[in-house]
Amino acid sequence: MAQTSPHITLPDYPNEIQADPRALHYTEEELLKMYSAMRLARVFEEKLAALYRQGKIFGAVYLGMGHEATSVGCASLLQKGDLFSTVARNLSAWFYRGVKPEHVMARWFGKNQEPSRGRELGLFLADMENYGIAPYHNGSMASWIPAGAGYALAFKLRKQPNIFLAFTGDGATSPGDFYEGLNFASIHKLPLVVICEVNQFAYSTPPEKQMPVRNVADRAPAFNIYAETAFGNDLFTVIEAARRGIEHARGGNGPALIEFKTFRQRGHGEHDDCSYVPAELRKFWEERDPIAMYRRWLVERAKVNRGMLARIDEVAARQVEAAVEYAQSLPYPKPESVTERLFAASPHDTKPEDRTNIYEPIEHPAIPSLMAAQDRSSGEHF
């Protein structure tokens, strides 16, 4: 039925970061902050994989290894008041925003950690106050695009100079919500930036079975929005493309769709043997690991001292070990707590007085009849 995936033709992406350090205006601290977040996420996820295999954590485990440049690069561009939403593979973006690894680990262990109190997977997080991470419904793919349009609408109604940045996957471009959300955002020229990480698969499905277009950006004309397609494993290529999209949206010109080609280095989840992943494809992308590329660039081009990086690596390793200890030391949520916090208190919640007199007769009941619809006395009915 579907055209079978053509003999894969690999793009000609370089395996080195291109940017000239002198042309970039980053302090070493800024450069290392990005490296630390990427590195920490990588080590954290390697640990998660091990814990999963050991049966030490619950449920399924989904990892974002390979998405560190797209995640951190985009997160690094967020400004005060901006909000964003992440999908399954943006852990490094959380860390860049200051999310504590021990808190994430505690969630993976199902412990009593705010804000989810053990109700949601460690994979998901919503905390607008502390990190600008907006809630959405993490079940159905693309459900976050209408939500993103709603946050962007809120900014526009409040005349705030902010944007909403929504990470999304290639598979998540197929549901109707992707279309309805971007369509609404474009009609109202809302500051929504969709970052689409095309990591070669949606579970086991390759892009050519997912979409009739070569690039997700080819969808842009349907929405009349700004779009770009770029290499997602070169941190600075990501930053430049994302910046153009963000400036477009922040400038009041409507949504932007920035597509990054990258690779999901692990299975869809840790249970997935990836038998469907062509070896040459894997080889191509593993030679372009975003962290390795960045690390090489830092040492060889930006002349960052190796020792400094080694220390960051050590710190990351220790942080992850500490996170596991913290998680294990934390209590589980109390079973009784399961029914708490379902409804928020409201000003007019029922009080006993409300029941004092509930007799309110209906004098003239209205009863449908065969001819009801013909009664035009009170104007059109619809």
Added chain:
Amino acid sequence: MAQTSPHITLPDYPNEIQADPRALHYTEEELLKMYSAMRLARVFEEKLAALYRQGKIFGAVYLGMGHEATSVGCASLLQKGDLFSTVARNLSAWFYRGVKPEHVMARWFGKNQEPSRGRELGLFLADMENYGIAPYHNGSMASWIPAGAGYALAFKLRKQPNIFLAFTGDGATSPGDFYEGLNFASIHKLPLVVICEVNQFAYSTPPEKQMPVRNVADRAPAFNIYAETAFGNDLFTVIEAARRGIEHARGGNGPALIEFKTFRQRGHGEHDDCSYVPAELRKFWEERDPIAMYRRWLVERAKVNRGMLARIDEVAARQVEAAVEYAQSLPYPKPESVTERLFAASPHDTKPEDRTNIYEPIEHPAIPSLMAAQDRSSGEHF
């Protein structure tokens, strides 16, 4: 919020049919068959409007006046085995396909007329055997695009040389189903032809509030499909554009999206006062009434004898009067029939014998436990 509709700029569509009769290969009979269907629908709908105002028919009434060229033009291209679906404004397409006006009228009166037996509005019809009109769910806009993809899929699986033609409105291009249906159809290169009648409004909403693009055809790149935009009130322009789309689809090249600019001459429904319709817009389109244009062309360019047309007009008028008499003479469905035909009989419907021995013990019940998910004994669980 939404950009307010700009001072309307009118297209430069001519108010005369352009085609040269000598260049067309129609017999007079074929030309008149098209005229008859258009004319009959017009008279029929004028009658419906009157019956509505007199409170003689039930519920709301939606009319397709102005859509006769798009409806009949496209219907005239259907071949044996092709299927199609209509929306609210394609009555003339039904008549062209041979649907009996008295049966349609009987449905509007809620009488016991097959196939709906009074269960569905006169507005809708599904009868594949007799007319090639496919069923879909007539509630939610665009629900028929996934259905259309399914019929096209059936043709492809059976290797039939047929196409599915789905009429749709401009507003119905916004729901996710429009996107999901066309996306699926394009990935599988299915013979689906979507005829989009842009009649300037979706209920009261103009296209510029409905979509961020100028033309519905601008959406085509998102699906990588064939698309055209054409004037929908010139019968032969419609036929030529639709023919190109149909040939594209029938040729195994995947879906086509053919957009026609036309005008909804009445309100969304007969209850609608149309206060929102700019006078100049109405004037422009009424000067381009598809039936008037075609009639003039028949007389002045195709040299069809006026008397012949006058007779067709009379016949149409008489058919409509007869349809009303037929409808009024028909009985209502019996109230008891309301619970009939909900489920189709199936080969294994329960028989008394099935209940003879229903004791089937479970020897080793499977009980979830805290640690269940960690049991990897039998391979990954998901």
Added chain:
Amino acid sequence: MANITYLQAISSALREEMRRDPDVFIIGEDIGMFGGAFKITQGFLEEFGPERVIDTPISESGFVGAACAAATVGFRPVVEFQFIDFIACALDQIVNYAAKCYYRWGIQMPVVFRGPTGGGIHAGPYHSQNPEAWFAHTPGLKVVLPSTAKDAKGLLIASIRDNNPVIYLENKFLYRHYREEVPDEEFITPIGVAALRTIGSDLSIISYGGAVHLCVEAARVLEREGASVEVVDLRSLAPLDKEALLESVKKTSRALIVHEANLTAGFGAEIAALIAEEAFEYLDAPVMRVAALDVPVPFSPPLEMAMLPSVDKILAAARKLLAY
């Protein structure tokens, strides 16, 4: 006090809340210049402007998701469905985003989903449905169904001020067929308190929404026949006023449940189950239900009337129970 229709009561509640609270906005199809398919928001665009009266493309899932999001950052959106039937297109966002957000993250989502439900106007299978059971079965949603103009206003104001997602279901037959005296000033009808439409001691008829009117009419006929009937109007299904309905049943020992939605697995089953568990000792007769037949809502009036609950059907069941 003014004598206004059920529809006007909904408009006035919306208008007053929008005047009072700048964070309230309305969003939906054709609600702006056109004033909505049923004209509930007539004049709102002129008064509140396009930033608070937001016309949308036909994209229920899209604008529901957007409204939910805006509700988590301080807005109080009121979403209009042109017909409630189309809420099926947005079900995922409602049951998975709106219903679960506060439970998962402690982030409030004050959003109201409102639209016309019900039949009796010969609108056919796609413009007559009553989906309340889907939502009453979804933890995290409040479900409100006013049966009078006064409640329509008081409950809508309460719904807009509620800090949770509220499904506010209007009965479209009542829009222009029911009118009564309604206070001009703002007032609140708390969500979760039932009303007694008649008081009686022989039989409890428990209902909600448009069907309450059939029950009141039936109660009158039965009074004339010498029976004393209590009609309990639940007004909301979540939260549910269990006390009120159980108290009534414990008093009368006979329960009849009536709703317009089709019978099987309708919300009436939940009420019957509660009674069968918590008022069992008090029952002198089986718990009965009158509801629409289990078929789509047919267009043709004789079929539609046969399908919908009616005063006669209620009377037949009530007489059985009273004679039991």
Added chain:
Amino acid sequence: MANITYLQAISSALREEMRRDPDVFIIGEDIGMFGGAFKITQGFLEEFGPERVIDTPISESGFVGAACAAATVGFRPVVEFQFIDFIACALDQIVNYAAKCYYRWGIQMPVVFRGPTGGGIHAGPYHSQNPEAWFAHTPGLKVVLPSTAKDAKGLLIASIRDNNPVIYLENKFLYRHYREEVPDEEFITPIGVAALRTIGSDLSIISYGGAVHLCVEAARVLEREGASVEVVDLRSLAPLDKEALLESVKKTSRALIVHEANLTAGFGAEIAALIAEEAFEYLDAPVMRVAALDVPVPFSPPLEMAMLPSVDKILAAARKLLAY
């Protein structure tokens, strides 16, 4: 006979029907080369080819609508939902196209919608839901929920051969945690016939789907305590085997209803309502229900276990009823 898992039973039913009937095709996400998220269609692509094992983009509403249409022109599609939670995205096509087509036009639509339901594997709020009540409330749909490997096979074959839309709900915990002897040859389990999992005279426990296993376990404990318990497994909710469940209750005079979906307005309410109306005379005790708590399904195991029904919860309710 072969000793196979619940999951293998589903695969074998699908495979046999596809071998027998060329009009059967399967459609869903990752069902081809990958064999499906749970590997139910492993090897199907190789055997039946891409024209009968159709991988789709992530578009539940789109491929459901397409499958429904194909079913009206002679095909018998089986639609896989990767997790049943995502059926919410396709609800409109299912309740408005599939459920109503035959009633409106007399055009048959033999289509099966199948997918994994239920919790107990710590998959969180979006991979653990039980939506059967939505569909049981929708006229025109059959709703089937096998609890054993044998039924999984027999009911799936019956569902595929049925001429109506069938919602076939699998319990994902049972996939690999339950195995039993299942006939190799084709056989049918008719839709609409309940099964007795234990036979008893003191108490009827009525259940369906995965929860039946909890009931059987509880029944055993109660037997040891000297009580004689009958476990009625409905196997399908629409059509519902009313006779079987009422017969059991009339015999035992005590009814406990158990399901995994959350309590309020769950299908258990319908069962309780039927009993309260049609077996009222026979009841010696209130009708009780044990079901999940009315909250989303939480991820953390202690919370999930507290939320879900359990053998202990069933025992507690059963003992109350037996002592009544």
